[in-house]
Amino acid sequence: MSTRVAPPGLACLAVNGLSHAYPGARGPVAALDGVSFSVRTGQFCAVIGPSGCGKTTLLHVLAGLIAPTRGTVTLPPRSPGRLVTAVVFQGISTFPWMTVRQNVAYGLRALGLPAAERRRRVEQQVARVGLADFLDAYPHQLSEGMRQRTGIARAFATDPDVLLMDEPFGSLDEQTRLRLQDELLGLWQGSGKTVVFVTHSLDEAARLADRVLVMSARPGRVTADIAVPFPRPRGYGEVRSDPAYGAFTARLWTELAGSGRPAAT
Amino acid sequence: MDGIGRKRAARGDVTGGQRRDRLLAVASPAGVLVAWEVLSRLGALDARFVPAPTTILHTMALMTRTGELPYHILVSVRRVVLGFLLGAGPAVGLGLLMGLSRPVRSALLPIVSAAYPIPKIAVYPLIIFYLGLGEASKVGIVAVSIFFLVLLSTMSGVLALDPAYFKIARAYGADARAVFATVAWPGALPQIFTGLKLGMGFALIVIVGAELLGSTSGIGYLIWRSYQIFAVDAMFVGLLVTAVLGWVAAAALDWLEHRVLPWRAS
Ligand SMILES: Nc1ncnc2c1ncn2[C@@H]1O[C@H](COP(=O)(O)OP(=O)(O)OP(=O)(O)O)[C@@H](O)[C@H]1O
Ligand SMILES: [Mg+2]
Numbered sequence: 299m300s301t302r303v304a305p306p307g308l309a310c311l312a313v314n315g316l317s318h319a320y321p322g323a324r325g326p327v328a329a330l331d332g333v334s335f336s337v338r339t340g341q342f343c344a345v346i347g348p349s350g351c352g353k354t355t356l357l358h359v360l361a362g363l364i365a366p367t368r369g370t371v372t373l374p375p376r377s378p379g380r381l382v383t384a385v386v387f388q389g390i391s392t393f394p395w396m397t398v399r400q401n402v403a404y405g406l407r408a409l410g411l412p413a414a415e416r417r418r419r420v421e422q423q424v425a426r427v428g429l430a431d432f433l434d435a436y437p438h439q440l441s442e443g444m445r446q447r448t449g450i451a452r453a454f455a456t457d458p459d460v461l462l463m464d465e466p467f468g469s470l471d472e473q474t475r476l477r478l479q480d481e482l483l484g485l486w487q488g489s490g491k492t493v494v495f496v497t498h499s500l501d502e503a504a505r506l507a508d509r510v511l512v513m514s515a516r517p518g519r520v521t522a523d524i525a526v527p528f529p530r531p532r533g534y535g536e537v538r539s540d541p542a543y544g545a546f547t548a549r550l551w552t553e554l555a556g557s558g559r560p561a562a563t
Numbered sequence: 564m565d566g567i568g569r570k571r572a573a574r575g576d577v578t579g580g581q582r583r584d585r586l587l588a589v590a591s592p593a594g595v596l597v598a599w600e601v602l603s604r605l606g607a608l609d610a611r612f613v614p615a616p617t618t619i620l621h622t623m624a625l626m627t628r629t630g631e632l633p634y635h636i637l638v639s640v641r642r643v644v645l646g647f648l649l650g651a652g653p654a655v656g657l658g659l660l661m662g663l664s665r666p667v668r669s670a671l672l673p674i675v676s677a678a679y680p681i682p683k684i685a686v687y688p689l690i691i692f693y694l695g696l697g698e699a700s701k702v703g704i705v706a707v708s709i710f711f712l713v714l715l716s717t718m719s720g721v722l723a724l725d726p727a728y729f730k731i732a733r734a735y736g737a738d739a740r741a742v743f744a745t746v747a748w749p750g751a752l753p754q755i756f757t758g759l760k761l762g763m764g765f766a767l768i769v770i771v772g773a774e775l776l777g778s779t780s781g782i783g784y785l786i787w788r789s790y791q792i793f794a795v796d797a798m799f800v801g802l803l804v805t806a807v808l809g810w811v812a813a814a815a816l817d818w819l820e821h822r823v824l825p826w827r828a829s
Contacts, residue, residue, distance in 0.1 A: 385734040390727040395749040395826045404745070408736025438828035456735070464594050 309372075310361070310492040311460055314338035316369030317517075318355055321546060329355040331517035337460075342486060342493045344503035345434045346554060353496040354388060356518065357462045361385045374459045379409055384458035385490040387415070388496075391449030392437040396538045398399030398424060399449050405456035423451040426485060446483070454485060461486075463495045467502070476534055479505060483532065500547045500554075502530070505537050512553045522553040614796040619803065622796040632785075636804060639774065639781040642698065642768050643812075646705025651762065654713035655755055657681045658723075659747045660770040661714070662721020675711055683708035683765070684772045690775060701773055701781070709762035713755065719755025723748050753827060756820045772804055 316333040319326035329352040337343045343392055351465040358364045360371060361383050373382050384405060394399045402424055406416045423428055425468040429440075437445050441458055453461055466482075467475045483506065486493060495501055503510045505527060527546065528537050538542060596616050600606045603615030610618070626632035661668045661675075687704050692702040728750060732742050774783025782801050789797035 332646075358730075363730060363733055381733075381736065385731075387727060387731060387734075390725055391731075393728060393731070393746070393749075395752070395824075396745075397826075404731070405735035407741065424680040440827065452735070 309336040310339035310341070310374055311358070311454045311494070312372040313356075314370045314371075314372070315372065316356070316359060316366050317382070318359060318364065318368075318494040319364045319517075320355075328357070333369070333513075333518065333520055335511060335520055335523065336372075337345050337492055339492055340490045342495065342506060343562060344514060344548065345494060345496045346498070346500065346503050346506035346510060346519060348515045348554070349498070352518030353514045353518050354464055356513075357385065357464050357494065357496055359389075360460070361462055379411060379415075380457040380459070381405060381409065382458065383460045383462055384453035384456045386446075386449045386461070386463045388451050388464040388466075390467060391466070392445050394437045397434045398429055398440070398448050398451075399439070401456050401468045402451045405452055407458065412551035419422070419455045419457075420451075424448075427451045427481060428440060434470070441474075443470050443478060445478075446470065446478065450478075450482065456560065459492060461491050461493045463493065465496055465498060468498060478524055480534070482506065485545075487531070500550045503541065503550065504547055505532055505534070510548065523557070524550065524553070550556050600639055612795065614799060619796050619799045621795075623800045626797065627799060632800065632804070635780060635782050635785045636808070639770055639783070640808070642701040642781065643705055643763075643770050646702040646770070647763070648768055649702060650706030650708070650710040651713050651759060652756075654710045654822060655717050658717025659751060660720055661718045661745060662751065663743065663747050667687075668718070675714060677713040679715060683702045683769055687773055687776060688826070700772065702780065704773050705766045705770055708765045709759075710764065712762045713758040715750055716754050716758030717760070720751030723754065724750045754822060756816065756824070760813060760816050763816060764809065767805060767809050767812070 313336065314334050316330055317328070318330040319328045322325075333352075333356060344440055345353055345356065355364065359478065360373075363394065376382055396404070396468045399420055402415055406461070408421065413417075419451045421430075421433070424433055429444060429447055429451070432440060434503075437448070442446070453463075454543045467478050470478065479502065495503075495506060497506075507526050507530075509518050509526060510522075512524065513519065514521045527542055528540055588727065599608070599613075600616050603610065603618075604615070608615075611662060613621075618758045623632065632704055657671075661671055665674070674822050683704060686707060687700075690703045690707065694703050724746065727745050732746050770781065771783040773782035775787045776783075778784045786801035789795075789801065
């Protein structure tokens, strides 16, 4: 992956001609095919697409976990005391052998911060996700939603330029999901953080994002780039009762369904 | 807050089922002893071949008073503990390495798999040949007997870890050393304990066996010497002590496991 030092213009993150193929038993499996887009600093960008279309692959390339077969990723330069990207993963988000405190502090080891600063950041973020009473609890003592909060606190503690979230609420029940969406919006607003948020849920994309990227079935390409029209702050009731809401999610669905057809180019 | 408090309390509680388990664990050996004693007193068991439990206990008390029994126990325990540390330490290190690195695994696994099933007591003459008849060969045979077992369980512990943990580590800037210390080692620890517990059983089997063969001290030697002078009760004392040692070692490892792995949902 080639990472230029300064992103162009106001863009925080730029992806250019990104393709990735995994080695497979019967030849390479193309997961991404010529993906290009850029995200402005502070923008909340949702990514939706059919299962297996390469969303996780895209996020892993952005996080530097996978070197893409082709294409470039441009990220902000590294600044002291913070990570460039922080990831909240799909599925397993915590180390079961670490307490909440240790889990949240995990990304701070590599930043070379003094102990007092690490402690301050951990306690601040843990309090912000409402787990102050559980600092020394282990993940098996928490609910799934609390574990996910721990993963989110870990990401925010590293004060990243770009927050990469891979269906962080995918395995939660509806109520917990809505509550965590509120919390995430609260954390994000005013933080100036750029977010790339992968989700299966059209409602979630419509409620959280400034903009929705729609991907095609594998190999993933970006087939639509749609601005989300709703004003902020976006209370659940307000967004859902907005007269434009039905038409908007219907449009997302049309784009998704269209992009799923194999012949569509 | 509440949740943790309750879980902690629940762990300390003895539920009805647990109480019954504990009762049975004490009652069944006690029952066997009582039956044994009764059969001996009735003359159904020939005292020349199977002495009564009270006779064995009496002999045990005598041997304790002379200092003979504590001496042999200490010698054996020392050999097991030293051999255990000497074998388990490198086994865990190498096992983690083999779990983390495919090339290291490819290179070493065939050798390890071939060496693992060799009955370790069969290697004892060779070890005596290299290390002599002194303490080194006793400690050595214990170390060798647990090495491969602990190595393999450590390696499989690392391999069984969800790749997601390694992804989290790398995404948050962990270098190779940090991955070793924060993912592989703590993640494999439950399996390492499984290996250590199995290994402790092997260690006792092997040390008593080795002491039977070529030694002038230890529990195995005690049993062998008692055989030569036809002291059947002393032989039983040796067996009893071995059994108790095995039980104590298992309990100690269980205790350590609970201390070291507070994160496991029991
Ligand atoms: N490690 C891998 N090795 C080989 N192929 C892989 C690997 N990971 C993913 N793939 C393939 O790449 C494609 C894209 O996978 P990816 O996980 O990025 O999809 P996704 O969009 O995140 O799916 P989902 O919505 O179900 O999470 C899939 O078809 C999958 O078969
Ligand atoms: Mg995915």
